[in-house]
Amino acid sequence: MSAAAPAAPATDVQTHGNYIAGEWRPAKSGATFENRNPANVDDLIGHFAASGQEDVEAAVTAAAETAEAWRNTSAIARANILFKAADLLAARANDVGRELTREEGKTLKEGVGETTRAVQILRYFAGEAQQPSGEHYPSINPLTLLYTVREPLGVVATITPWNFPIAIPAWKIAPALAFGNTVVFKPASLTPLCAVRLTEALAEAGLPAGVLNLVTGSAGAVGDPLVRDHRVVGISFTGSNAVGGALRTIAAERGAKLQLELGGKNPAIVLADADLDQALSHVVNGAMMSTGQKCTATSRAIVDRRLVDQFTEQLTDRIKALRVGDPLQADTQIGPVISEDAAERITGEVADATKAGVPLLAGGHRLGDNGRGRGYFVAPTLFGNVDPTSRLGQEELFGPVLGVIPVDGLDEAIAVANAVRFGLSASLFTRDLGKALAFVRGIQAGIVHVNSETAGAEPQVPFGGMKGSSSYSREQGKAAREFFTQTKTVYIDVPPAS
Ligand code: NAP
Numbered sequence: 001m002s003a004a005a006p007a008a009p010a011t012d013v014q015t016h017g018n019y020i021a022g023e024w025r026p027a028k029s030g031a032t033f034e035n036r037n038p039a040n041v042d043d044l045i046g047h048f049a050a051s052g053q054e055d056v057e058a059a060v061t062a063a064a065e066t067a068e069a070w071r072n073t074s075a076i077a078r079a080n081i082l083f084k085a086a087d088l089l090a091a092r093a094n095d096v097g098r099e100l101t102r103e104e105g106k107t108l109k110e111g112v113g114e115t116t117r118a119v120q121i122l123r124y125f126a127g128e129a130q131q132p133s134g135e136h137y138p139s140i141n142p143l144t145l146l147y148t149v150r151e152p153l154g155v156v157a158t159i160t161p162w163n164f165p166i167a168i169p170a171w172k173i174a175p176a177l178a179f180g181n182t183v184v185f186k187p188a189s190l191t192p193l194c195a196v197r198l199t200e201a202l203a204e205a206g207l208p209a210g211v212l213n214l215v216t217g218s219a220g221a222v223g224d225p226l227v228r229d230h231r232v233v234g235i236s237f238t239g240s241n242a243v244g245g246a247l248r249t250i251a252a253e254r255g256a257k258l259q260l261e262l263g264g265k266n267p268a269i270v271l272a273d274a275d276l277d278q279a280l281s282h283v284v285n286g287a288m289m290s291t292g293q294k295c296t297a298t299s300r301a302i303v304d305r306r307l308v309d310q311f312t313e314q315l316t317d318r319i320k321a322l323r324v325g326d327p328l329q330a331d332t333q334i335g336p337v338i339s340e341d342a343a344e345r346i347t348g349e350v351a352d353a354t355k356a357g358v359p360l361l362a363g364g365h366r367l368g369d370n371g372r373g374r375g376y377f378v379a380p381t382l383f384g385n386v387d388p389t390s391r392l393g394q395e396e397l398f399g400p401v402l403g404v405i406p407v408d409g410l411d412e413a414i415a416v417a418n419a420v421r422f423g424l425s426a427s428l429f430t431r432d433l434g435k436a437l438a439f440v441r442g443i444q445a446g447i448v449h450v451n452s453e454t455a456g457a458e459p460q461v462p463f464g465g466m467k468g469s470s471s472y473s474r475e476q477g478k479a480a481r482e483f484f485t486q487t488k489t490v491y492i493d494v495p496p497a498s
Helices: 053-071 075-091 093-104 108-129 167-178 192-204 219-228 241-254 276-292 308-320 340-355 409-418 433-442 479-484
Strands: 014-016 018-020 023-025 032-037 040-049 145-152 155-159 182-186 212-214 232-238 257-261 266-270 298-304 360-362 381-383 401-407 425-429 447-450 485-492
Touching (some): 014 192, 018 053, 032 093, 040 093, 053 145, 053 155, 053 182, 053 212, 053 219, 075 093, 075 108, 075 192, 093 108, 093 192, 108 167, 108 479, 155 167, 155 219, 167 182, 167 232, 182 219, 192 212, 219 232, 219 241, 232 479, 266 276, 266 409, 276 298, 276 308, 276 401, 276 425, 298 308, 308 360, 308 381, 308 401, 340 360, 340 381, 340 401, 401 409, 409 433, 433 447, 479 485
Parallel strands (some): 014 040, 155 182, 155 232, 182 212, 232 257, 266 298, 298 401, 425 447
Antiparallel strands (some): 018 023, 018 212, 032 040, 145 485, 360 381
């Protein structure tokens, strides 16, 4: 495991405001908060508006006042703004990707890759805005013109997590705008700079004032008043199950439309006939890329007992060989986790599992040498012989931690894979088409892969989970229109001839 020292801190520290009613402005209180690099806490990235209820009110007012005009703007004009924003962001992808890496801690390749994905998402929804919307139906009366149209909800809130700080905001905001909604955007407090960069691209692309409003600040001071504001008709939230659960109650009480994308405990099943090298490389990537901090990360390797010793031995070697260090360095494979709290929580869970007798095969500890003590580095961690009913087998740790669960064949593998409250993504490694089809039928997951990692997702297809991983809605692809619009059914009859 290499240990590239984090780079020297940059000195050009800026203060970023909210974007409300077409203006960048400080929080009304004037308060700010700091954002620091998780790979090196000496690297101060910026100061951001620590907003409060009064800023949320101003943002929702701006969004409400412009809702009618935006809804009446042609879909083609809305699409053109998204295309232009995509071009602006594409031209800045290397710089923004670098900022993403400094702010979130994933590797530079992943940071630039995620920014490029945000560009692709903006383009996809610019195209989607121009697709047919609504349907024409036959009527009982042959002269009646009977059809549906999809109309925007009005003002929507997008509340996003830190782990995909530009792609997730893009995949909520782009469809919201494309289909004619106005938006108040509350990003994660750990990654506000990416939110500023996405908002800048959309603003510079010509979005009218008030159509998109960015408010940075804490969950309590910004998120809570935002979701309780009766003018906010729809709430699209990605984050933890705990917060998602609280939002269900708030939205139900005031009748808001709610979309939740939550956690996962994603299995990769490896059958005895799998291509070993393919399975190993996808399981390692699925579990450890982005430091295991993907909702779709692999956290359980469910392996046929006939293969499990050989598989686990090679998995251990590959995980121990991962290069952990400054994510801005080209040869780094794994960066830090997002925060001190996350590092302590993850190593605490590892200590509990070890105390309970689960075999720790790799990692499990903080890394402090070669400058890594200035960041939140956790060694990639592997447990063998995990009890599927234990905490380690059931709960999302959201870090670089993988557990191997031995099973006897496909039926037991699917039963174990399904015996958790989550159902986001799942993989199977096999050469047997019949087994692949049985897995696709039997697995309880919204995103299913055969012979590829659990974390792959493309923007043109629906994304979301089953069971506790979502609220039965889907994001991205054509599915996005479902959440961000509502249906109007139209009957048109002609008066009798006079
Ligand atoms: P989080 O703590 O739930 O926060 C998510 C967002 O909600 C942040 O912007 C947060 O603000 C805000 N928030 C927190 N409490 C709130 C409240 N009471 N009212 C309104 N807003 C509130 O989640 P996270 O730690 O950022 O993200 C990690 C989780 O997200 C994991 O469970 C992961 O699996 C899940 N995730 C799911 C998907 C998916 O598509 N299924 C994708 C990515 C991540 P602050 O930042 O200011 O606290």
